[in-house]
Amino acid sequence: MTISLVNQAHNNIANYLSEGDIAVDATMGNGFDTLFLAKQIGEAGKVYSFDLQAAALHTTEQRLSKEKLLHRVCLIQDDHSQLSAYLTKDDVHSIRCAMFNLGYLPGSDKLLQTTPNSTLQALESAIALLAQPGIISILAYTGHTGGREETESVKSWAKTLPKKQYEVTIQIPSATKNSPPELILIEHL
Numbered sequence: 001m002t003i004s005l006v007n008q009a010h011n012n013i014a015n016y017l018s019e020g021d022i023a024v025d026a027t028m029g030n031g032f033d034t035l036f037l038a039k040q041i042g043e044a045g046k047v048y049s050f051d052l053q054a055a056a057l058h059t060t061e062q063r064l065s066k067e068k069l070l071h072r073v074c075l076i077q078d079d080h081s082q083l084s085a086y087l088t089k090d091d092v093h094s095i096r097c098a099m100f101n102l103g104y105l106p107g108s109d110k111l112l113q114t115t116p117n118s119t120l121q122a123l124e125s126a127i128a129l130l131a132q133p134g135i136i137s138i139l140a141y142t143g144h145t146g147g148r149e150e151t152e153s154v155k156s157w158a159k160t161l162p163k164k165q166y167e168v169t170i171q172i173p174s175a176t177k178n179s180p181p182e183l184i185l186i187e188h189l
């Protein structure tokens with residue numbers, strides 16, 4: 001059985017996260033990834049979750065409340081490029097994981113999709129604050145307008161990272177789809 005790239009991202013991240021960790025969901029959307037992170041970091045940890053859209057915060061708040069995990073998460077309605085402005089002094093250099101699931105919110109305005117400019121700014125902030133060991137995962141889609149360019153710009157940026165400090169892997173499903181999504185993992189070893 002093949003597992004989805006979302007599950008592959010979760011499995012890789014789960015190897016890094018433990019009780020008390022700080023995690024970032026740079027693209028909250030419907031809150032599935034935020035919920036996953038909130039479960040991993042335990043009562044002593046914190047998740048900072050970003051989205052531009054109020055609808056994303058509303059859905060995510062409901063999802064977390066249902067699971068009684070809302071208190072573990074800071075829900076932030078802002079551009080993820082502003083990441084560092086929201087972290088407390090204690091948390092700022094200790095991000096264990098940053099998760100990006102690029103593109104647009106399913107079922108909403110496709111124009112509100114991630115863009116290379118803000119994605120790369122957010123990645124720059126995340127890598128500067130990433131703990132060691134730590135992981136950044138980027139699930140990038142190539143099928144929608146602008147998606148291929150964004151995916152390529154993320155991969156080009158990842159290639160510039162010092163190889164001694166960061167291991168970059170790219171997973172592409174072997175399925176027959178013309179424009180498969182890609183999972184880019186950056187591990188700070």
Ligand SMILES: C[S@@+](CC[C@H](N)C(=O)[O-])C[C@H]1O[C@@H](n2cnc3c(N)ncnc32)[C@H](O)[C@@H]1O
Pocket residue numbers: 026027028029030031032033034050051052053056078079080081101102103104105106112113114115118119
């Ligand atoms: C594919 S969805 C994320 C799915 C989500 N992780 C989940 O578990 O449901 C991408 C999200 O990124 C958000 N987004 C787009 N540009 C953004 C930006 N510059 N800063 C923060 N969020 C952004 C969109 O509003 C959308 O909700």
